[in-house]
Amino acid sequence: MSIDDIRATIKSYVLEEFLPGENPDTLAYGTSLINGGVLDSIATVKLTAHLEERYGVDLEANEMSVDNLDSIDSIAALVQKKIDAKA
C-alpha cells in the first residue's frame, strides 16, 4: 500500500460524496478541506469512518484534529502512520 494509493482513495471518496460534479483537477492534495469549507464536521466523521473500514485502522479522538485532517496529504499521512504502526 503506497501513500499515493491512499491519497487517490481519499480524493475519489471526497469527490464522489461531497463534491458531486466537481472537476477532479480542482481538488489538489494540498487543498484545504475543513478550513476551505469542503468538509463539515459530519462529512469529516463519514470520511474517517470510511478510511478506518477500508484500511482496517482505528483513529483516536485526539487524532481527529483539523491539522491532521485538513488536506488529502495530511489525512493520507495519518492513515499511513496508522497502517505502519499496525504492521
Place this chain on the structure above:
Amino acid sequence: MTYAELAANVDRLRDVLVALGVRPGDRVGLYMRKSRASVAALFGVLAAGAAYVPLDVGAPLPRLAYIARDCGLRLLLCDEDLAEGLRALIGGAAALGESIRLRHGGLRLLPVPTGLEGAGARPDLPEGEDLAYILYTSGSTGNPKGVMHTHHSALAFVDWCSEVFEPRPDDVFSSHAPFHFDLSILDLFVPLKHGARLVLIGEEIGKQPRALAPVIADEGITVWYSTPSILTLLLFYGRLESEDCTSLRLVLFAGEVFPLKNLQALRAIWPRPRYCNLYGPTETNVCTWFDLPEGELEAEVPIGEVCSPDRALIVGQDGGPVATGEEGELLIAGGTVMKGYWNLPERNAAAFLVGPDGGSYYRTGDLVRDRGDGQLVFVGRRDRMIKRRGYRVELGEIEAALGRHENVVEAAAVAGRDADDNVVVRAFVVWRGDSPPSLIEMKSFLTGQLPS
C-alpha cells in the same frame, strides 16, 4: 468546579463588570469557548444586571462584528487566545468599550483600572422584564437578527422543565449545545436551579461521536440534550454498544425532525431512558413537547402538546383558526415567548398578532396540524427558513452571501433531501466570467461569509 467556587467567581466578575461601568440593561458579549470560565462569565454578566450575548467562536468575524455593532455591546469578554480575532472585531465596532480577557479554562481578570476599585456597589437584582440574553439567528435579508429573552421568559421555561422533568441534585446534565444555540438555556439553568451537576462538552469533542459515548459513561450523565443530528451521529459512529450508558434516565432532543428509523434504532440500543421531543423556535423557546410512549413508534413523532406556560393557535391563510385536524400556521403566546427582536421594530410588528384572547401571539412560520388529541404534528414551513442539523438557515441569507461574490450576478438557494432523508441545500448562480466556478472555490468563499 463546585457551586461555591462558581459563586465566588461570579461575584468577583460581577464586581469587576460593575466597576467597569456595566449597568443593568447593558449588553455584554461572550466570545469564549465553552469552559468553566465562560459559564462563570455568563452568570457574572447576569449578576451585574446585564444581558449576555454569546458569540459563536467558529463564525466568520464580519458576522460577529455585525452582531457586536447591532446590539451595541458595552463590553466583550473573550478567551485570551481569541484576542487577536477580537481586535479585528473591535476594529469594526466602534461602540465597544473596554474588554476583559479570560484565560481559557480558568478565570483570570485583568486588573481593574485604578480608581475604580471598590466602586462596584452590588446592583439591584434584575426585574423580570429586564433582558437576560440575546441570541442571534439567521436572518432572511442576510444579516442575523437578535432574539431578546427576559428573565421572565427564561424562568418560565426553566420552571416548566422542573415541573415535567423533575430534576434532582444527583442528576448529571450534558451541555452539548454551544451557548449561542438556544438548547443551551436548559443546560445552563435547569441543573443550576436544582443543584445538579453539569458536564461541559466542548466544541471539538462535541463533533466527534466516538468521544461522546465515553463522556456519557465516565461522567454518569443522566440527562442528555442535543439535536437529533448529534444523536444520529452517536448511533452510527459512536460505538454505543461498547460503552455503558445506562446512567441515562432522560434523552431530550430538539431543533429538527428526528427521522423515525434512527430514533427507533437508538431506542433499541438505549431502551431504558425516557425520550422527549421538545419543539420551539428560539423566539418562543420550547413551547410544545412530546413524551414518547414506550413500545413501537407511530409513523410520525408529534411535536406534541403545548407547554403549560404557553397557549397556541393554529390559523389558516385568512388568519382565522382552522378546524381540528386541518393544517395551519402555529402561533404561540405565553410565558416563554421572547420580548422581540433587538432593534427591528418593523419585523416585530410583523412577527406578532393579537389573538382573540387579547394575547400577543408570535407567528412561528411553522405549519402544523392537531392530531385530534391536542398533540400537534409538524408539517412544514410557510417561508424560506429551513432546519439543517438543528440550526436555522434562511435560504435568503445564503443567497445574500453568494451575491457578495464578485462574479455572481444572481443567486438562488433551494432545500431538498438526500437519499438518507437529510436536508441539503443546493444553490444556483448566474455567473459572469469565462469559466464556471468550482464547487471548492464557492464553498471556500462561503466559509468566510456564513457560520458553518
